[in-house]
Amino acid sequence: MTRLLPAAVRAAVPWKNGGGVTREIAAWPPGADMAGFDWRVSLAEVGADGPFSAFPDVDRTLTLAEGAGMDLTVDGASRLVDTRDVPQDFRGDVPTDCRLLDGPVVNLNVMWRRGGGRSAPHVAVVRGRLLLAAAPALVVALDGGTEVAGVTLGRYDAALLSGTDTVLHARGRTAVVGFTPA
Numbered sequence: 019m020t021r022l023l024p025a026a027v028r029a030a031v032p033w034k035n036g037g038g039v040t041r042e043i044a045a046w047p048p049g050a051d052m053a054g055f056d057w058r059v060s061l062a063e064v065g066a067d068g069p070f071s072a073f074p075d076v077d078r079t080l081t082l083a084e085g086a087g088m089d090l091t092v093d094g095a096s097r098l099v100d101t102r103d104v105p106q107d108f109r110g111d112v113p114t115d116c117r118l119l120d121g122p123v124v125n126l127n128v129m130w131r132r133g134g135g136r137s138a139p140h141v142a143v144v145r146g147r148l149l150l151a152a153a154p155a156l157v158v159a160l161d162g163g164t165e166v167a168g169v170t171l172g173r174y175d176a177a178l179l180s181g182t183d184t185v186l187h188a189r190g191r192t193a194v195v196g197f198t199p200a
Contacts, residue, residue, distance in 0.1 A: 019181045020167040025174035029121040030063070034071035038064045040127065041052045044156055057130040057139060059156055059195055061174060064088065064120045069115050076110035078129050079141045081193060083160050085123030091115045103143035103160075103191055125194050126158060140196040145188045154197040161190025 028041040034052060044060040052073075061083070069188065070090075082088075082100065087100030093112035100119060110129055117144075128141050144158065150157075150166070156178050157164065159171035165187040166177050186192065 019179070020184075021178040023176040023178060025172065025176075025197060028061075028164075031179070033062075034073075035069060037068040037071070038062060039067065043158060045176050055129070055131065056183045057128070057197065059129075059158070059176075060127045062125045062127045064116060064118065064125065065120065067117045068111070069103075072113070073110035073129060075132050075140060076119070076129050077107065077132060078127065079105045079107050079139065080128075081105045081126040081141060081143060081194075082125050084125045086118075086120035088119060088123060089117045091117075095186055105141040106145070107138075125162040126160070128195055137198050140198070142194065142196075143191055143193050144186070148186045148188065148194070150179060150184050150191060150194070152180070152182050156197075157186060158192075158193040158195070159190065160193055163189035164192045165189075184199075 023043055030039040030041055032039055040060045045061045047161045060085045081133050082102045090097045090099055092108045092114045097108055105188055128139055156176060157166050158176045159173060162173035164171040167179060167184050
């Protein structure tokens with residue numbers, strides 16, 4: 019089963035703390051709000067220095083998709099995020115502050131609730147040909163030109179896959195978020 023999630027229909031929603039905007043790609047359960055998701059994947063646009071929103075009992079994986087990067091302070095420790103396509107894991111319920119290195123950035127943001135009946139999602143940025151097993155996965159074309167399940171995804175388009183093996187042809191940078199049972 020494949021569910022296409024086109025970038026063109028995503029609305030920009032202000033962050034919980036008002037410091038930026040996010041465009042939700044997918045969440046579970048479908049239609050869950052910020053307090054009720056088991057997992058959530060979005061593109062976050064960061065245009066200014068400032069704190070990240072806190073999410074109690076939530077872990078995060080952030081992957082720089084666009085821009086020069088950020089210097090994050092996560093629970094008092096500095097973490098330089100200046101390389102695209104390298105997933106960075108951190109807790110969503112600790113104080114996190116951001117200083118942009120050279121202008122705005124866009125991050126792929128994967129969040130999941132601890133104890134939600136699933137293990138942590140696996141996040142990777144790939145190129146080339148890859149067999150995706152039947153386990154649920156979300157594919158996000160970071161550059162465009164990605165083919166999966168018989169469709170071509172443009173920049174930031176996504177496909178939620180489950181139930182059957184499929185081959186991914188990633189001509190550009192493509193994020194794959196895999197979900198497995200706990």
